[in-house]
Amino acid sequence: MFWDKISPLYDLFENVYNYKVYSGTGKRVAEFIDENDEVLECACGTGAISQYIAEKCKSLVATDFSEGMLKQAARKCSLYRNISFKKADITNIKCKDGRFDKVVAGNVIHLLPDPGKALAELERVVKPGGKIIIPTYINKSKNSAGIAVKFVEILGAEFKQQFDFNSYKAFFEDMGYSDVEYHIVDGRMPCAIAVITKK
Numbered sequence: 001m002f003w004d005k006i007s008p009l010y011d012l013f014e015n016v017y018n019y020k021v022y023s024g025t026g027k028r029v030a031e032f033i034d035e036n037d038e039v040l041e042c043a044c045g046t047g048a049i050s051q052y053i054a055e056k057c058k059s060l061v062a063t064d065f066s067e068g069m070l071k072q073a074a075r076k077c078s079l080y081r082n083i084s085f086k087k088a089d090i091t092n093i094k095c096k097d098g099r100f101d102k103v104v105a106g107n108v109i110h111l112l113p114d115p116g117k118a119l120a121e122l123e124r125v126v127k128p129g130g131k132i133i134i135p136t137y138i139n140k141s142k143n144s145a146g147i148a149v150k151f152v153e154i155l156g157a158e159f160k161q162q163f164d165f166n167s168y169k170a171f172f173e174d175m176g177y178s179d180v181e182y183h184i185v186d187g188r189m190p191c192a193i194a195v196i197t198k199k
Contacts, residue, residue, distance in 0.1 A: 003045075003064075003065070003066035003068060003069055004066050004067060004068030004069070005068070006068075007046065007066060007068030007069045007071070007072050008068070008072065010045065010046050010069070010072070011046050011048070011072070011076075014048070017188065017189070018187055018188045018189050020185075020186075020187040020188070021137075021185050021186070021187035021188065021189060021190060021191050022048060023048075024185040024187070024191075025048070025049060025106065025135050025185050025191045025193070026048050026049040026050075026051060026052035026053070027052055028135075028183060028185050028193060029049050029052060029053065029104060029106070029133055029135060029193065030052035030053055030055065030056050032102065032131055032133055032195060033053055033056040033057050033102055034056070034057070034101070035056060035057065035058065036058050036101075037056070037057045037058055037100075037101040037102050038057070038058055038059045038061075038099070038100050038101050038102075039053055039057045039059070039060045039061070039100060039101065039102045039103070039104065040060075040061050040063070040093070040095075040099070040100040040102075040103045040104070040125060040126075041053060041060060041061070041062045041063065041103070041104040041105070041106070042063050042064075042088065042090040042093070042103070042104070042105040042108065042118075042122070043063075043064055043065070043090060043105055043106060043107065043108035044062040044063060044064050044069070044070070044073050044085075044106075045064060045066075045069050045072075045073065045106070045107070046069055046072040046073050046076060047062065047072065047073030047074075047076040047077045048076075048106075049104060049106045049135070050062045050073055050076075050077050050083065051076060051077050051080070053104065054077055054080040054082055054083050055080075057082065057102075058082065059082050059083075059084075060080075060082060060083045060084075061083075061084050061086060061100075062077070062083055062084070062085050062086075063085070063086045063087065063088035063090075063093075064085075064087065064088070065087065065088070065089060065090070067087060070085050070086075070087060073085060090105060090108060090112070090118045090121065090122075091112070091114060091117040091118050091121060092121065093121045093122075093124070093125050095125055096125075097124050097125065098124075098125070098126065098127045098128065098130075099125050099126075099127075100125055100126050100127065100130065101126070101127055101130045101131075102126065102130055102131050102132075102133060103122045103125060103126045103130070103131075103132050103133070104133045104134075104135075105118065105122060105132075105133075105134050106134070106135045106136075107135060107136055107137055107191075108136075109134060109136050109171075110136055110137070110160060110161050110162060110163060111160060112160060113160055115160075115171075115175075116175055119132075119175055119177075122134075123196075123198060126198050127198070128198055128199065129197065129198065130197070130198050131195055131196065131197055131198070132195070132196040132197075132198065133193065133194075133195050134193070134194040134195075134196070135185075135191050135192070135193040135194075136163060136168060136191065136192055136193075136194070137189050137190070137191055138163045138164055138165055138168055138189075138190055138191070138192045139162055139163065139164045139189075140164070140189075140190065163192070165182075165184070165190075165192055168182075168192050168194070169182065172194055172196075177196055179196075179197070180194050180195065180196050181194070181195040181196075182194055182195075183195070
């Protein structure tokens with residue numbers, strides 16, 4: 001699996017290419033987390049966001065489809081006692097409805113063949129009044145696929161879609177979400193954080 005293969009080098013690549021955004025996204029996501037929150041993170045990768053969530057929350061279940069990424073995340077977050085790591089599929093989350101106060105899915109929506117299914121699952125497992133937090137890398141303009149995207153595609157990643165800020169907003173509107181907050185972490189490849197409050 002592609003993500004297993006690149007997991008040992010992923011942080012190095014991100015830190016060299018896009019450090020300001022890579023570290024800044026986790027810090028920004030953590031601003032939406034409260035001390036009593038039980039949090040689910042899908043597609044946790046190497047734990048870049050997980051480490052900042054864990055500092056704030058009561059408990060964190062960090063999941064990924066890649067065992068290689070989970071190993072890297074567990075190593076990075078070894079100081080935290082409030083995290084458990086599990087292999088899981090974002091489109092088929094094995095837990096009861098309304099289980100979590102917050103759910104986070106970072107930099108995964110653009111990789112999924114059926115992102116609507118993933119969004120429905122995230123909404124299902126969060127409590128009413130809870131937040132769905134979705135950070136995603138965006139291109140600075142409609143026609144500017146970044147060097148990083150092209151490089152990772154050459155290595156074997158498959159992007160189902162790419163977004164600039166306007167198309168990212170349109171994506172959520174098309175999925176039926178009209179009341180979404182957006183926050184930008186700016187840098188070489190910016191990250192747009194969509195925050196949806198479940199009714």
